[in-house]
């Protein structure tokens with residue numbers, strides 16, 4: 001393994017990429033306007049290349065060439081490059097050719113809510129598996145790789161976003177008395193029922209009220225231009241969840257599970273629910289996957305390990321990664337600074353970044369209908 005103390009700098013990575021022509025086949029990748037921020041963590045390198053969705057499959061050689069060029073750089077331990085869908089903006093690249101900042105980029109109305117490009121749901125078959133923790137850190141990681149991101153806390157009976165982002169006493173302002181302005185933290189646009197009413201009040205709401213509150217949080221909030229809105233779903237696979245899956249224009253869903261058998265059975269129900277309403281499952285995350293002793297560093301697979309990976313393989317959906325059970329993840333969330341924000345260069349942030357890359361790639365890959373089998377006579 002490469003010596004991590006010799007980890008390459010971003011400039012060295014950019015120099016290595018200079019020999020690779022960008023999506024237009026001519027302009028060097030770093031000056032093409034298609035390259036995201038390059039993140040280097042312990043010798044692992046992450047970045048994305050924006051491409052026209054229609055050309056994504058033909059540009060796979062570009063992704064591979066970039067990956068190979070970076071892999072050859074001394075000190076690089078691993079490389080993860082994803083192709084992400086190009087925004088409709090016709091904006092010229094920023095000086096120096098790097099992609100303009102997310103704010104400068106306009107989004108399309110493709111996803112059904114004006115200005116929002118993709119809406120994804122983070123769901124779990126049962127409560128307490130870390131769905132909200134995953135939502136917050138995934139959203140931060142998606143933003144870090146160059147997306148403009150919002151979070152809608154649809155967990156109406158147990159909203160977590162106010163606490164996760166240290167906004168428990170904050171109240172959103174209205175814009176011209178008509179729409180609500182989302183709150184912001186770490187560059188994310190945030191909306192939660194917890195900002196609007198007492199939790200006790202929401203607890204007694206019944207189905208139709210919940211749905212109308214959700215529709216309002218989706219459509220009557222001035223989200224602005226977002227690449228990805230991440231919805232923290234209520235836990236479980238009951239009627240409320242099914243109605244959301246049916247009525248919100250979702251581009252895909254991420255399922256969070258823990259490795260226990262029971263949680264996996266529930267996660268399976270989650271996959272089935274989204275498949276039934278034809279929403280692509282972008283993958284499964286195994287949370288609280290294993291425990292690393294803070295004193296001796298020894299790893300224990302407390303609940304067994306790898307169940308979600310096996311389940312993903314069985315269902316033919318991507319396995320997005322595993323996140324350990326770690327005090328730091330809980331403590332940072334409790335303190336209102338999820339770990340990707342609190343320790344952006346730490347190992348957990350790197351794990352969430354890798355998950356975010358795969359989610360971004362899943363969103364950029366057009367979902368193809370299953371192959372038709374033709375029997376030749």
Ligand SMILES: Nc1ncnc2c1ncn2[C@@H]1O[C@H](COP(=O)(O)OP(=O)(O)OP(=O)(O)O)[C@@H](O)[C@H]1O
Pocket residue numbers: 124126127128129130131132133134155158160235287288323324325326327329330331333334
């Ligand atoms: N990987 C982890 N390591 C340590 N603690 C974690 C981890 N993931 C989540 N937690 C903690 O577990 C608790 C439950 O997590 P979280 O609220 O994210 O779950 P949830 O599935 O959204 O729950 P609910 O169903 O109640 O909405 C929280 O205290 C959180 O900080």
